[in-house]
Amino acid sequence: MKVKLLRFTADPELLCGTAALTSTKSGSPSETFEKMDLEHARRVIKRVTGYGHASVIEHASFTFSLEGVSRAMTHQLVRHRIASYTQQSQRYVTYDTIEKYVTPPTIERNIEAKRIFDDALEKISETYRKLLERGIPKEDARFILPNAAKTNIIVTMNARELRHFFNLRCCRRSQWEIREVAMEMLKQVKNVAPSLFENAGPSCVELGYCPEGKMKPPECDVNQIKNKFQNL
Ligand SMILES: Cc1cc2nc3c(=O)[nH]c(=O)nc-3n(C[C@H](O)[C@H](O)[C@H](O)COP(=O)(O)OP(=O)(O)OC[C@H]3O[C@@H](n4cnc5c(N)ncnc54)[C@H](O)[C@@H]3O)c2cc1C
Numbered sequence: 474m475k476v477k478l479l480r481f482t483a484d485p486e487l488l489c490g491t492a493a494l495t496s497t498k499s500g501s502p503s504e505t506f507e508k509m510d511l512e513h514a515r516r517v518i519k520r521v522t523g524y525g526h527a528s529v530i531e532h533a534s535f536t537f538s539l540e541g542v543s544r545a546m547t548h549q550l551v552r553h554r555i556a557s558y559t560q561q562s563q564r565y566v567t568y569d570t571i572e573k574y575v576t577p578p579t580i581e582r583n584i585e586a587k588r589i590f591d592d593a594l595e596k597i598s599e600t601y602r603k604l605l606e607r608g609i610p611k612e613d614a615r616f617i618l619p620n621a622a623k624t625n626i627i628v629t630m631n632a633r634e635l636r637h638f639f640n641l642r643c644c645r646r647s648q649w650e651i652r653e654v655a656m657e658m659l660k661q662v663k664n665v666a667p668s669l670f671e672n673a674g675p676s677c678v679e680l681g682y683c684p685e686g687k688m689k690p691p692e693c694d695v696n697q698i699k700n701k702f703q704n705l
Contacts, residue, residue: 474539474540474541474542474575474650474653474654475538475539475540475541476537476538476539476540476654476657476658476661477537477538477540477661478535478536478537478658478661478662478665479536479537479538479627480535480536481533481534481535481536481662481665481666482532482533482534482535485532485533485535485632485665485666485669486511486514486515486518486533486666486667486668486669487506487509487510487511487514488506488532488533489514489518489529489530489532489533489632489669490509490513490514490515490517490518491505491506491509491514492529492530492532493517493518493520493521493522493526493529494509494517514668515667515668518530518668518669519668519671527633527636528633530631530632530633530636530669531631531632531633531634532631533631533632533666533669534629534630534631534632535629535630535631535632535635535658535662536627536628536629537627537628537629537658537661538625538626538627539625539626539627539628539654540625541575541623541625542575542623542624542625542626542650542654543574543575543620543621543622543623543624543650544618544619544620544621544622544623544624545575545620545621545648545650546575546648546650546651546654547560547624547626548620549642549648549651550626550628550651550654553630553634553637553638555630555631555633555634555637556628556629556630556634556638557628557629558626558627558628558629559626559627560624560625560626560627561624561625561626563611563612563615563618563622563624564610564611564612564615565611566611567605567611568598568601568615568618568622568623569598569601569602569605570598573622573623574594574619574621574622574623575621575622575623575650576590576621577649577650578649593619594619594621597617597618597619600617601614601615601617601618604617632662632666632669632670635658635659635662635670635673636669636670636673638655638658639655639658639659639670639673639674639675640674640675640676640679641675641676642654642655643655643656643659643674643675643678643702644675644676644677644685645675645690645692645693646685646688646689646690656705659673659674659702659705660705663705672702672703673702674698674699674702674705675698675702677693677695677698677699678698678699678702678703681695681699682695683695
């Protein structure tokens, strides 16, 4: 799996800081933007988002390339609606080898399970190939492909939606692959726009408690998790 931040809004913190000041300044946003420095922008973002006015960070967007991830992962990803996606098409791209599948770690480390898994995938690959050889179009042959099929997808989210995405998908209740993707995305955006992602992470990092109630994983220690995300 590869997660790469391809592009993001230029000067995301200066821009969101300007947006945060626009509602209370008599001057124009362009004047505010020209005068804005990073330290001021960061202070303003912290103050205004602290009031709960999170819409000001919607002005910064981030685009990622997610490569070699499973269809199981992207099916969960695209449930997040405040985003844009473009995914490699199974109508145009042929899937024909076992390397094109993601193997979950629980299967990878269990020799017997791995053998069963690989056998099934080989059979699927073979069936898929045979269908194509018989003139079945890719768009129909793909009906045999599993959730494990690898894919590439581009996703763009603004900072507010990303924070929400991290709340849900950096949480230990989330499935391992989308959690790995979310963790890597968070690391990369924190690096380029720290004030937009201060305290970002699973809900417990922002709230100080786990909102999952009795579904809270027993191994979760909120303080430990907070530390981990602050030092990400
Ligand atoms: C641990 C976990 C388990 C899950 N299990 C299941 C499952 O078993 N079955 C299943 O189907 N899904 C499941 N999901 C997916 C989940 O239900 C959501 O579809 C997904 O997480 C997207 O979240 P969202 O709707 O909050 O956010 P987004 O789609 O990212 O939207 C962001 C926010 O915008 C607002 N919003 C967006 N669209 C609307 C709208 N139409 N109306 C009003 N407000 C809107 C909401 O405030 C929303 O929180 C699971 C998710 C997680 C994290």
